Amino acid sequence: MFRAIRIGLSRFAAAPRRLLAVALLSPALSLLAAAPALAATPQAPAAAPKRFDLPPTTGPYKVGTFTLHIVDRARADRFVGGPREYMVTVSYPIAPHARGARVPWLEPALVPEWSATAAGYGIAPEAVDWAGARRPAIQGAPLLRNPRGWPVVLFSPGLQYFRELYSSLTDDLASHGYVVASMTHTHEAFYTAFPGGRVVRGQDLVETVESTQMWLDTRVGDSRHLLDALTLSNRGFYPGAGHGRLPPGWRGGLDLARVGFLGHSYGGTTAAETMFFDRRFDAGLDYDGRLSTTYGPPQDLPYGPTLAARFGLDRPFLLVGAGVHSHLDSHDPSWPQFWASQRGWKREVNVARGEHFTFSDFTAVLPALGDAVPPGFGVAVYGSLPPAQAVAATRYHSRAFFDLHLKGRPTRLFDRGSPAYPEFRPVP
Template structure:
């Protein structure tokens, strides 16, 4: 994508932005196995990894969680070279830490915490959305983010085992399979959280869970958001599973195939064809909107006309497809190690700090409104702190 640049300097380090909520954040990893399904990519049992972020007590102790498991550092470096254009070894991918504590007890709260799931973009992995997920947890949510194994470029499992992604070939049948697999992963993940709420351990290795999970979740308040194909996943999972109460789509088409320039017919998902009767937000970048202009995404237009529940759209002016990920804060810190043009390709020309802060603020406002019933006018008028995030009527 971009030409690599050589450097003899020490690897560049980076830090993730601190959380903004009143609660410190804990984290635990779950290895989930659904033995009722055969993995459609490679056969055998269907397995995937989930990171759960959650509120903890102010005096909780434990080690800081890495942004990426050490076993993935070399794989991430190869990914950065091959897909992003970095020179080998110029970034210390393993050194960054999340603002989250491993193994700390879930902080108790009357009635339990609301739950939100997160799904990443097609072939991507949950790690590059950590700043959004951890920040939402700091405002009083239990957030479970997934990596969809074998579709994703890579995933790390307990013991350092790494599952590589397979070569994806787009057909009408294959793209539907990718989405169906993600939906099943998400529904099983919510089942696993329900098991934890009953005091059971869904982890495949039965690794000890932090204390406090029995009765710690309010599963009558469940949200789902995602980026790109993860937003597609959120909408379609809500269509099929009534346990999900509110959803958000970061720049994801609501179709498995979308016509030109693909050599495939337009294939809207059911959520676009029939709408949802629950709240849903579209957050677009680079002109991606429900407003019907030439060349626009048909699925957003169709969803908007069919949506029966509360709906809003936000447009991130000057933003790009990966403005909603960890790329803006990470890439903006890498100086001369950064391939020319990469930050703008990922984030557009919006200030990276605004991409992070605005994304966090609107995610929190949406779930606060619909899961905690806290009134907000965030979706009715622009906020002066985030001038590039514009409500679209």
């Protein structure tokens, strides 16, 4: 393999290098490397483009949403210099009688970028109506009042990925009574859409001991600053750049004494490491992310466990692994190390027939695209378990974890599992 791992958008469809990108995140194979021939030639488009929406939410509340362009002027951006800026999508409970149009899954400025990305996966640009896809959320609707305030959960995506690719999960969690704030980590992510149609494309990432630590430090800084911004918003001040407004009823609507962190892949790494540095976070959930920055062979860099892996946390943390990824397997030494050092509540769930992107919107979207998707590509991305079950189980386990630790609702799910979701099995 390579000592320096360059991961660029221009090489997005190059399976061997994409394998390294995801190897940095999890023990699972890259979705492209798992099916290298699939990315070579896009499939011929169908007569009419495939149309889809994200699946409806399952909670008792409708969901509102808005975006924030946040600028941290106290922190220099270590990618490009100048003040650090990033984008956030907030999902939250709204009244049952609220009305309004559903928001797009992707910002309009991202549609050409994503269409080109999907072509690298073998999905022809004309085969899918990406611009027409909708989330089950209403733009800017008033926050539903809760006398205690709603608990807050932050979300961080996988390395180089972006918050939109997890909307099915975050919107559903909001429908069960949470304010969920999802980040895109600018300059690391493949692309970030800012107000006015400005798109910032990600940089080529070169893996060294120093650079991988910088990527994680930047994510931790974004996460801690976002919680500061949400705290400001709870006092009635708009925390974003420009002259935006908070949804009606926002002031005092958050319970910042109950804060969780949810992440996929490097986002799970971010969740644990942010909790290590910031005691405002009460519970964390890691979907298939190693708790280390460098991993030793085959990258030929020394194994670099995070501080969370080395010293553990004194608050609850859940690991959910795909395939062989488990604290019982030495393939990823960071999970056994974390398991031994973790002082707070800990559990693990394993999805043996899953893949690294089982927990993303790929699982909700790809089955709806039919023959626009190359044969076998879905299994390479989200595994061989039924995709509808994977979506439902990911949502269910996420809310059960935060219901337990942020709302005090008892459950034996993480000890016994659920007969409704047999693919998600507790690990002793």
